[in-house]
Amino acid sequence: MADILTLVFRTFMSQSDLKKDVKVITPSPMTCSTLVVGDHSLSRSVLLLASVTAAAEMGIKVMFFTQTQIQSLPPSLQRCFSYPRTVEELLQQVASLHEPTNTSPTPPSLIIVDRLESFLCGPGGSSQSGFHPGEKSCAAHIAALLCDTAAFLTQVLEQRGSSSAPCRIIASFLSEVNAGGDPSATDPILDVLDRYFQVRCTLDQDSGYEATAAAVQEVWHIYLSGRGITDPSFTEDYNDRPGVAQEWKVSCEQGSRSCTR
Amino acid sequence: MRSFLPAVAEQLFRDIQKTYQEASQIPNDLLIALKFVFGSCALQALDLVDQHSVTCLTAPSGRKAFQVTGGSGRLYTCFLSCHYCPCPAFAYSVLRRNDGLVCKHILAVYLSQAMAATQQGSVSDQQMSLLLSGTMDL
Numbered sequence: 526m527a528d529i530l531t532l533v534f535r536t537f538m539s540q541s542d543l544k545k546d547v548k549v550i551t552p553s554p555m556t557c558s559t560l561v562v563g564d565h566s567l568s569r570s571v572l573l574l575a576s577v578t579a580a581a582e583m584g585i586k587v588m589f590f591t592q593t594q595i596q597s598l599p600p601s602l603q604r605c606f607s608y609p610r611t612v613e614e615l616l617q618q619v620a621s622l623h624e625p626t627n628t629s630p631t632p633p634s635l636i637i638v639d640r641l642e643s644f645l646c647g648p649g650g651s652s653q654s655g656f657h658p659g660e661k662s663c664a665a666h667i668a669a670l671l672c673d674t675a676a677f678l679t680q681v682l683e684q685r686g687s688s689s690a691p692c693r694i695i696a697s698f699l700s701e702v703n704a705g706g707d708p709s710a711t712d713p714i715l716d717v718l719d720r721y722f723q724v725r726c727t728l729d730q731d732s733g734y735e736a737t738a739a740a741v742q743e744v745w746h747i748y749l750s751g752r753g754i755t756d757p758s759f760t761e762d763y764n765d766r767p768g769v770a771q772e773w774k775v776s777c778e779q780g781s782r783s784c785t786r
Numbered sequence: 787m788r789s790f791l792p793a794v795a796e797q798l799f800r801d802i803q804k805t806y807q808e809a810s811q812i813p814n815d816l817l818i819a820l821k822f823v824f825g826s827c828a829l830q831a832l833d834l835v836d837q838h839s840v841t842c843l844t845a846p847s848g849r850k851a852f853q854v855t856g857g858s859g860r861l862y863t864c865f866l867s868c869h870y871c872p873c874p875a876f877a878y879s880v881l882r883r884n885d886g887l888v889c890k891h892i893l894a895v896y897l898s899q900a901m902a903a904t905q906q907g908s909v910s911d912q913q914m915s916l917l918l919s920g921t922m923d924l
Contacts, residue, residue: 613919620918623849624911662877669870670918676867677849717881721868 557679558672558753560718561697563728565640567745568697571728572637575695576605579635585689586631588622590615591639612644612663619667622674632678634689636671638696645714664714668721671696696722723753747773790868791896795823795887803900812901824893825886827875830857831893840898841905845914853907853917854891862891863917872920 561568573595576587580602587605594608609615615638621627622636638644644667645660675692682690700712719725727748749772791799802816812820821828834840839855852864856873864871869880869892876889888896898904909917916922 613921616919617915617921621912621915623845623847624915625847628847659877661881662872665870665876665881666872666920669865669868672868673865673918681848713882 557675557691558694558722559696559724559726559749560722561695561726561728562700562715564730564745565697565699567728567730568699569639571726572639572695572697576635576637577602580605583689585634587635587637588627588633589637589639590618592643593639609644612667615644616667616670619670619674623677628678628681631685631687631689632681632692634678634682634687634692636675636692636694638667638671638694641667641696641698641718642700642714661713661717664717665720668696668718672721694722719751722751724749724751791887798823799896799900802897806901824888827886827888827890827893830890831897833857834890834894835897835901835903838903838905840894840903841907843907843909843914843917845909845911847911847914849911849914849918851914851917852895852904854894856891863920864892864895865918 561571572589576589579585580587587602589606590609591606592608592610595606598606607618609618619636622633627633641664645664671694675694678692679690682692696718698715698718700715725748727746727750729746729748730744798816798819802812802820805811805813805816817828820832824831834854834857837855841853841855842850843853844850850866852866854862854864854871856862862871862873869888870876871889871891873889873891875886876892879885880887880889895904913922
């Protein structure tokens with residue numbers, strides 16, 4: 526699904542930036558699952574934009590899972606949204622995507638899960654200490670189920686000759702580990718999720734002098750990285766250079782957003 | 787760490803499949819390689835295969851999953867396309883300690899496939915959903 530995110534960011538690029546070679550890479554099985562890591566408000570916006578872009582511009586069926594009700598959705602998108610309250614409900618709903626009620630007339634080819642950490646957090650709360658050993662297994666279960674479901678739906682889409690294949694996954698996750706300021710700390714849940722998601726999209730707010738001096742409201746750096754990413758500017762064979770990052774800068778001024786690469 | 791097999795393990799299973807098709811047994815060199823790559827769970831997984839413990843369940847929708855009967859008789863549902871097992875060994879040795887690539891149940895699935903020893907079974911679409919979500923074991 527890195528192709529969908531690239532399309533989302535291109536939407537906000539200026540005409541001069543669009544002349545650069547910003548290729549939307551046709552997804553391969555290696556690029557189909559992406560974990561968005563970072564601030565809630567921007568990650569939620571990215572996920573919503575991705576779903577709307579996918580549905581409107583690419584004509585693909587989207588399933589969006591979130592705990593928080595989204596107000597003011599256009600009627601055409603309302604049926605795409607589901608609000609499981611617990612991780613058990615999320616597992617049940619994702620596990621049932623193979624059933625005929627969900628694959629007719631077309632199976633979903635984009636599955637989005639917003640705020641995985643809110644589903645996974647244990648009874649101790651949202652802090653690092655709230656993730657008990659059982660939560661690692663639970664994180665692996667939901668991540669593996671998402672991947673396996675996407676693999677099955679890809680097979681169905683291909684069997685039906687659909688141009689919407691493969692089925693892509695985007696999930697967002699906010700790690701609390703580095704909030705304490707220790708850059709060497711690792712998040713055990715993120716380590717588990719990294720086993721299953723080939724691409725990571727990191728949203729990082731720019732708090733440097735340049736951003737402040739430019740007096741824009743917010744500047745964000747967005748990095749695509751992971752073993753599912755290749756950069757066409759380095760090689761013509763997209764499969765030869767895994768792990769090469771792609772970077773975007775999003776400037777959010779009041780009432781508008783713009784992107785550069 | 788990944789949730790998919792490294793190339794050396796994939797090649798090992800291809801070799802086991804080819805050899806087993808020809809000779810109906812796994813030669814010592816491949817058994818040694820199996821133990822080297824997968825550690826102590828290699829022999830336990832082979833025991834599970836010998837006991838015909840691996841079943842591939844298919845639903846009318848076409849969705850499949852593997853069900854492995856563990857040593858204690860408990861049933862574990864594993865996925866087709868990536869590594870996950872609800873057993874304590876997967877949670878501890880694989881996820882928490884990063885000690886092993888897979889648990890014995892997932893390894894038994896791979897060996898069963900390579901040795902054509904997988905049982906076949908069918909379930910309804912709703913039963914498959916319950917199995918995949920971990921809500922129910924048959």
